Amino acid sequence: MGGVWEMSRLEKYCSKKTKFVFLETPTNPTLRCIDLKAAARVGHKFGATVVADNTFATPILQRPLEFDCDVVLHSATKYLAGTVI
DSSP: OOOTTSHHHHHHHOOTTOOEEEEESSOTTTOOOOOHHHHHHHHHHTTOEEEEEOTTTHHHHOOGGGGTOSEEEOOHHHHHTTOOO
16 A cells, blocks of 8 residues: 555545554654554544554554554564564
C-alpha cells in the first residue's frame, strides 16, 4: 500500500470490513515516522484493531500503547540474529 503516513490515504484504504491496521514506525528502510495517535484514531473509527510493529524503535524510544495502538509487536529474531544494533 505505502504512503500511509498521510492519514487521508490510510482512511481511504479503510472500510467497515477492515479488521486490522498494521503499522511499522519508523518505517524500514526509509525511517519515515507515522503519527501513531492519528493512525489509531482512523483505525478505531472503522472498528479495526491497530497493530504497531515497534521493532526498529524499541520500547526505550517509543511506546505505541501510549498512543492508543491496541497491539505492539517486537521481532526478537532481528535482535537474536544481530541485524538490529
